[in-house]
Amino acid sequence: xxxxxxxxxxLLWGAGALHAQDIITLKNGDEIKAKVQEVGLADVKYKKFxxxxxxxxxxxxxxxxxxxxxxxxxxxxxxxxxTTTTTTTSDATTATSPQQPQEDLYFxxxxxxxxxxxxxxxEQMRTMLAEVPEALKLxxxxxxxxTTTWIxxxxxxxCTLLALLNMNKDPGIAWGTMGVGVGxxxxxxxxxxxxxKKFESAYKTYQNAKANPTTSLSFGITRSGGVGLTLTF
Numbered sequence: 334x335x336x337x338x339x340x341x342x343x344l345l346w347g348a349g350a351l352h353a354q355d356i357i358t359l360k361n362g363d364e365i366k367a368k369v370q371e372v373g374l375a376d377v378k379y380k381k382f383x384x385x386x387x388x389x390x391x392x393x394x395x396x397x398x399x400x401x402x403x404x405x406x407x408x409x410x411x412x413x414x415x416t417t418t419t420t421t422t423s424d425a426t427t428a429t430s431p432q433q434p435q436e437d438l439y440f441x442x443x444x445x446x447x448x449x450x451x452x453x454x455x456e457q458m459r460t461m462l463a464e465v466p467e468a469l470k471l472x473x474x475x476x477x478x479x480t481t482t483w484i485x486x487x488x489x490x491x492c493t494l495l496a497l498l499n500m501n502k503d504p505g506i507a508w509g510t511m512g513v514g515v516g517x518x519x520x521x522x523x524x525x526x527x528x529x530k531k532f533e534s535a536y537k538t539y540q541n542a543k544a545n546p547t548t549s550l551s552f553g554i555t556r557s558g559g560v561g562l563t564l565t566f
Contacts, residue, residue, distance in 0.1 A: 354382045356401040357392065362451055369400060372408070398447070399460060407460055440536040443529050461539075468539040475531030482524040489517035 357365040357379065366382040370389055377392050377400070400408045438453075438461065439446045445453040453461070455476065462469040492514030499507040 353403045355379070355403055357397060358399045358401070358457070359392075359396055360398045360447055360451065362454075369402070372400075399457065409461060438536070438539065440533060443532065445532070445536070462535065465539050465542040468535045468542065471531050471535035471538060475528045475535060478524045478528035478531060482521050482528065485517045485521035485524060489514050489521060492517065 353368075354366050355369045357367050357369070357377070359365070365379070367379040367390075368382055368385055369377060369379045371378040375394055377394060377397060378389050379392070380389055381387060394410045397410045399410065402408075445458055447453065458472060459469065462472050492510050496507045496511035496514060499510065
């Protein structure tokens with residue numbers, strides 16, 4: 334009986350420990366199971382989850398796409414705009430002008446990509462678009478249509494294969510089956526096109542919202558776990 338209790342306690346502790354980890358997602362797609370120690374102005378310090386008593390590691394924020402904390406909260410890191418300074422020696426005046434910030438999201442060939450060309454996962458897209466609800470809604474609609482595409486593609490491929498296998502045995506049935514396959518293929522193409530349009534609309538809505546930010550005041554749970562007002566820009 335004592336052994337059973339010890340085993341159950343160990344399992345419960347293990348489940349709790351697994352839930353208590355932070356996940357650091359890098360911009361190259363790698364994920365690190367960690368316990369974040371400190372989020373500084375330019376870097377993040379953490380310990381590997383498998384070795385919490387081991388050394389503290391440091392990552393620059395420019396390498397990190399997102400941190401998902403144990404409580405479910407997420408931080409997304411984006412490149413800050415750089416500035417250039419031009420000095421005129423004749424009159425000793427200095428002018429500072431902002432450069433265009435590097436775009437952190439692209440849409441090409443039906444895929445969402447980061448500035449370095451890495452394809453974004455569905456979870457990463459949902460996290461990024463969460464700050465623009467209308468863009469997230471369009472993206473989710475596109476995902477649903479993308480899923481429906483496969484519902485058409487599978488029978489389309491099956492019908493085509495059956496038609497080819499029966500072409501010599503019974504051409505009439507074969508051509509009939511081929512016609513059904515073509516019908517499913519047309520349906521798949523329609524949903525693919527509709528999905529891409531939804532994704533394009535989500536991308537444009539997101540970029541427009543980022544280019545024309547609005548200020549809002551919301552009531553909810555703060556980072557520290559308390560309840561209060563949050564001002565969003």
